[in-house]
Amino acid sequence: MKKGIVALLSVALMTGMLAGCQSKGNDKLVIAARGGSHVAAMEAVKATFEQEHGVKVEIIGLEAADLKQKIALDAKNKKSAYDLIMADDPWMPEFSEAGIFKKLSDLGVQADPDFEESSLALGKHPYGTGEQYALPFSGNVQLFFYNKDLLDRNGATVPQSWEEVLQRAEKVKGSGSAGYIIRGQQGNPIVSDFLPIFWAYGGQVFDDQWKATVHSEAGVKALNTYKSLLAAGENYETTDIVSAVSEGRAAMALGWPSWFISGEEAKADYAPIPSKGDADGQPVATGMIGNWMMGVTANSQNAELAAQFLTFITSSDSQKQMVAHGGVPSRKSVYLDSELSAKYKHFPVQLEALQNSVARPRTTKWSRVEEALGAELSAAIAGTKSVEAALTAANQAIDQVMQ
Amino acid sequence: MNKLITGSKYAILAVVLLSTLFPVYWMTVIATQADSLAKVSLVPSAPTWKHVISIFTVERYMLPLANSFMVTAASLLIVLVFGLSCAYVLGRRSFRVKFRNALLVWVLLVRVLPPIAFALPLYILMNDAGLLSTKLPVILAHVLINLPFVIWFMLAFFSGVPEEIEESARVDGASEFTIFAKVIVPLVVPGIAAVTILSFMDSWNEYLYSVIFIQSPDSFTVPLKLATLNSEQELTEWGKVASGGMISMIPVLLTAVFMQRHLMNGLTAGAVKE
Amino acid sequence: MSLHSKRRFQWLMLTPVLLLLFGLTVFPFMYTVSNSFTDYYYLASESKEFVGLRNYVQVLQDEVFLQAVWNTVKFMLLAVTTETVLGLAIALLLESVKKGLRFFRVALLIPSLLPPVTVALLWQMMLSNHNGIINHMLAFFGAGPFNFLMDINTAFYAILLIDIWQWTPFAFLLLYAALQAVSRSQYEAALVDGAGRISTFIHITLPNILPSLMLVILLRTIDSFRLFDKVNILTGGGPANSTTTITQYIYRHGVYNLQIGYGASASMIMVLLVLAFTVFYIMRSLGGKRYGRNH
Numbered sequence: 001m002k003k004g005i006v007a008l009l010s011v012a013l014m015t016g017m018l019a020g021c022q023s024k025g026n027d028k029l030v031i032a033a034r035g036g037s038h039v040a041a042m043e044a045v046k047a048t049f050e051q052e053h054g055v056k057v058e059i060i061g062l063e064a065a066d067l068k069q070k071i072a073l074d075a076k077n078k079k080s081a082y083d084l085i086m087a088d089d090p091w092m093p094e095f096s097e098a099g100i101f102k103k104l105s106d107l108g109v110q111a112d113p114d115f116e117e118s119s120l121a122l123g124k125h126p127y128g129t130g131e132q133y134a135l136p137f138s139g140n141v142q143l144f145f146y147n148k149d150l151l152d153r154n155g156a157t158v159p160q161s162w163e164e165v166l167q168r169a170e171k172v173k174g175s176g177s178a179g180y181i182i183r184g185q186q187g188n189p190i191v192s193d194f195l196p197i198f199w200a201y202g203g204q205v206f207d208d209q210w211k212a213t214v215h216s217e218a219g220v221k222a223l224n225t226y227k228s229l230l231a232a233g234e235n236y237e238t239t240d241i242v243s244a245v246s247e248g249r250a251a252m253a254l255g256w257p258s259w260f261i262s263g264e265e266a267k268a269d270y271a272p273i274p275s276k277g278d279a280d281g282q283p284v285a286t287g288m289i290g291n292w293m294m295g296v297t298a299n300s301q302n303a304e305l306a307a308q309f310l311t312f313i314t315s316s317d318s319q320k321q322m323v324a325h326g327g328v329p330s331r332k333s334v335y336l337d338s339e340l341s342a343k344y345k346h347f348p349v350q351l352e353a354l355q356n357s358v359a360r361p362r363t364t365k366w367s368r369v370e371e372a373l374g375a376e377l378s379a380a381i382a383g384t385k386s387v388e389a390a391l392t393a394a395n396q397a398i399d400q401v402m403q
Numbered sequence: 404m405n406k407l408i409t410g411s412k413y414a415i416l417a418v419v420l421l422s423t424l425f426p427v428y429w430m431t432v433i434a435t436q437a438d439s440l441a442k443v444s445l446v447p448s449a450p451t452w453k454h455v456i457s458i459f460t461v462e463r464y465m466l467p468l469a470n471s472f473m474v475t476a477a478s479l480l481i482v483l484v485f486g487l488s489c490a491y492v493l494g495r496r497s498f499r500v501k502f503r504n505a506l507l508v509w510v511l512l513v514r515v516l517p518p519i520a521f522a523l524p525l526y527i528l529m530n531d532a533g534l535l536s537t538k539l540p541v542i543l544a545h546v547l548i549n550l551p552f553v554i555w556f557m558l559a560f561f562s563g564v565p566e567e568i569e570e571s572a573r574v575d576g577a578s579e580f581t582i583f584a585k586v587i588v589p590l591v592v593p594g595i596a597a598v599t600i601l602s603f604m605d606s607w608n609e610y611l612y613s614v615i616f617i618q619s620p621d622s623f624t625v626p627l628k629l630a631t632l633n634s635e636q637e638l639t640e641w642g643k644v645a646s647g648g649m650i651s652m653i654p655v656l657l658t659a660v661f662m663q664r665h666l667m668n669g670l671t672a673g674a675v676k677e
Numbered sequence: 678m679s680l681h682s683k684r685r686f687q688w689l690m691l692t693p694v695l696l697l698l699f700g701l702t703v704f705p706f707m708y709t710v711s712n713s714f715t716d717y718y719y720l721a722s723e724s725k726e727f728v729g730l731r732n733y734v735q736v737l738q739d740e741v742f743l744q745a746v747w748n749t750v751k752f753m754l755l756a757v758t759t760e761t762v763l764g765l766a767i768a769l770l771l772e773s774v775k776k777g778l779r780f781f782r783v784a785l786l787i788p789s790l791l792p793p794v795t796v797a798l799l800w801q802m803m804l805s806n807h808n809g810i811i812n813h814m815l816a817f818f819g820a821g822p823f824n825f826l827m828d829i830n831t832a833f834y835a836i837l838l839i840d841i842w843q844w845t846p847f848a849f850l851l852l853y854a855a856l857q858a859v860s861r862s863q864y865e866a867a868l869v870d871g872a873g874r875i876s877t878f879i880h881i882t883l884p885n886i887l888p889s890l891m892l893v894i895l896l897r898t899i900d901s902f903r904l905f906d907k908v909n910i911l912t913g914g915g916p917a918n919s920t921t922t923i924t925q926y927i928y929r930h931g932v933y934n935l936q937i938g939y940g941a942s943a944s945m946i947m948v949l950l951v952l953a954f955t956v957f958y959i960m961r962s963l964g965g966k967r968y969g970r971n972h
Contacts, residue, residue, distance in 0.1 A: 030619070035631035035632070036631075040461075058619070058620065058621075059620075060618075060619065060620045061620070061631050062631060063630045063631055063633065065933050066614050066630070068933065069615070069932055069933060069935075070618070072719055072720055072935050073526060073530075073615070073719070074618075075720065076719070076720075077530060081535070081536070081618045081619075094720065095720075097720075098720035098721075098722070099722070100720070184827060184915075184916070185826075185827065185912065185913050185915055186912065186913045186914050186915020186916060186917070186918070187913035187914065187915065188913075189913070190915075234806065234824065235824060235827045236806055236807075236824075236827070237801070237805075237826070237827070238638060238639070239638060239639060239641075239805060239808070240805050240806045240807045240808070242638060243807050243808060244806075244807055249807065258638075259638050367933065367934055368934050371929060371934070374913075374915075375741060375914070375915070375917070375918055378915040378916050378917045378918070379916075379917035379918070381916070382829040382915075382916040382917040382919070383829070384829065384917040385917070409774065412770055412773060412774050413774065415770060416767075416770060416771065416774070416781065419767055419770075419785070420781065420784060420785065422842070423784070423785055423787065423788060423842070423846065424784060424787065426788070426799055426800065426803060426842065427787050427788070427791075429799070429802075429803060429810055430795075430799050433802060445810070484693075485693040485694050485697065486694070488690040488691070488693070488694075489690065489691055489693075489694040491690060492687050492690045492691055493691075498683075498687050500687065500691070506691075506695075508959065509698060509702075510694075510698070511959055513698065513702055514899065515899055515951055515952070515955050515959070516948055516951060517902070517903055517923075517924060517927075517944065517947055517948065517951060518903070519903070519905070519924050519927050519928060519931070519932070519944065519947075520705075520709050520927070520941070520944030520945070520947065520948060521702070521705040521706065521709060522932075523931070523932065523937060523940075524704065524705035524706075524708035524709055524712075525701065525705050527708070528700075528704055528705065528708075543697075543701060546697065546701075547697075547701050547702070550694065550697065550698075554694070579682070579683060579686040580686065583690075604789070604790060607792075608790075608791070608792040608793060610792070610793060610794065610906065611905075625792065626792040626793070626794055629792055629794045629795055629798075630794045633794070633798060633910070639798070641798075641802055644795070644798050644799075645799070645802075647795070648791060648792065648795030648798070648799060651791075651792055651795065652787070652790055652791055652795075655790040656783075656787065656790055659783055659786055659787075659790065660783050663779065663782060663783055666850075667782070667854055667857070670850065670851060670854030670855075671854045671855075671857040671858045672858070673854070673889075674851075674854050674855035674857070674858040674886065674888065674889045
């Protein structure tokens, strides 16, 4: 018995050590990707490419923070473990600046004008004007979700400004349901949830000189509105937001399309995010863009082939096929495809939102800015700091990060 | 009166048991229900295995299970072989090691100091050594986690074996190695069993080092796989998360059930020795 | 048996562990120490520069870090105390009954067998406002719903509760084993002397299980000081930094934002803190492990 166990362990040990010894050949592409539907979508279409080029495409699905950290660690190696990487769009400046991506023009990849412009711009460094380093894999953009029945019952129409959102939320609250749901978890969630409101009031995180301007008239108005919205509703995490709005226990919330819309079915009604703060304010773009970009690593041993895969996976054909597996297109032609848009009713709204979208500030230090801003916003809604104090502190903290 | 006391004791234990097991029960309910969380009731109807099946077919859960077994087993083997020999020399009076206390503190510090401080430097080290494409870094990390515990735990067992046994074996002309392997080690088997089980549990659930060292999905361990099931821009698929957790528990649970006698014996003996 | 071959044997037995420890701890430690005095950013194009104590000053001046230290210490003290006391209480209770021991012992152990990620996600499901079973049950009694993880008054304690749920069983296991080891004759002697229950517990039980008690406290102190997964998944450190922990702070700066130098100095401060909290146990365990101490 004892000898058996020892033998078993030894075998396991030997296999364990030897298992890794096969080295990566030229017949394999490795993609570091965000786990979830992205991976499922790529897995569904990759066979065509594999057969055509006689390679094996291996896709690693990772949790977002793990993905960022693995890409960065791998970037300093002479030979990379990953040939292609996916990056959340706010990471793009940091990654491009650090030279993690190979310039796409060097690989003969054309930035097809069919890609939605705001998505394509995310892959350029400097933003919008520079060289193309990555292509938009997934054209995600935040939308405004609402429960139509609940609004109807309160005699309310779809709001066009945040002032109206608040009015309707308070009315719904008066009738006994939650008016508006914020996603106020400290960190990325609360920042993504607050920025569209801040933008609507005409706010910007930075001025032209990269000085923080969170503490501004717009900031105060937006944060006061945000707090009032919370008072007229709840602070939930994703799963609860979706079920509350879709089951009519809450009227309105912001969200990513994939939470509410799967395939042809939508659990709630949706519209672009209200583009004004006050009802008589100036409309501005407020739809936060949240694309997942894909590029070839600078230290890839297989860059040519990787570039071919990039072209393949972002092609119109691939995007059309991937929609059925949870893929989110980034090409205008796919959104406008009559067959698809007849089937997927949200396509026109989503394209409109993409075209009016805003990117989070393009700085290499965005993840640290987000961290600082998130902590102060959280303090403001928890009531440990006043709106003034929180915004002042946020301004200071962001300036310190940017130094 | 006595019956009343015994009765109330069992009542309290029942409450403890209920609060301990309810979350686990709830996990199995979620894992076997078709619909979203909203429609699940305390006593569920018609279980479905679709999540469990999809986790094996779509998510290829066999692979992480096999990897976890391999990594855990390999690291346990190293830890036991080296840890026992070290604990033996440090624990027996007949060996004079000058830096004994320094070594013991060093070993203990390895357990005490936070892994987050050393994970990145270790990555850099492993990377320079070109080991990252193998399973060796993860195995070594698990060794690092469990080695101190094994040494400290076994130290008490080895030092508890009476001198005379060792002496008489020596008089009989047994070699040092024979004394260790054939005479003393068999006497401390309960301790070895207990420490093996506890290390196994630690290793099976280890996340921090694994996530930094493991590069290929072919090498993912169970906790890593479970973490990827939780996602930002999509809704979490609770059915999958719950079935993944449920299945990952089975090997450890089986160990606990079948080895519980050894575990208890070892721990009890250890408590006397300390 | 010559002395010479005995020495050789001794070295042979120690060398593997010495090599392992040397390779796996000395370099990383030195590396972290030296980085903590630099502005090392992993993706920087220029090489790192020596900045003296700047990182340390910044870390110690950071409100968030101080909050993280306070949260961590508070969490550690509450978690360790509760888990040890509850674990001991359950162990005593179980020891005093006769039937169903095997079942209880295994069943009570289950929470500490689950991977941390699963534990966090499982409780997220259960604590959810709408669909969470806990709020459903509270609603049955006319209470709630509570926003456990988003409310500044409850988030910290919700995480504490989860930790207690997960790790009390571990404390129970070690303490129960220790209780088994107390010899019956000592209890009988006490009974003959006419000692009461409380007096027996204080004079006989407690001294006998003290080493195991210390071990439980040591292990739980070390591990609860590292609290990370639950916080990272369930609250992100919020609301208003009320659940931020030191490890999470280091993770955000040193790993996620790749400020290796800054993270390293926060790590070194954490190392000092951990040592401060455990040095007592370390000294004590060294004293207790003299050569050939037999019982």
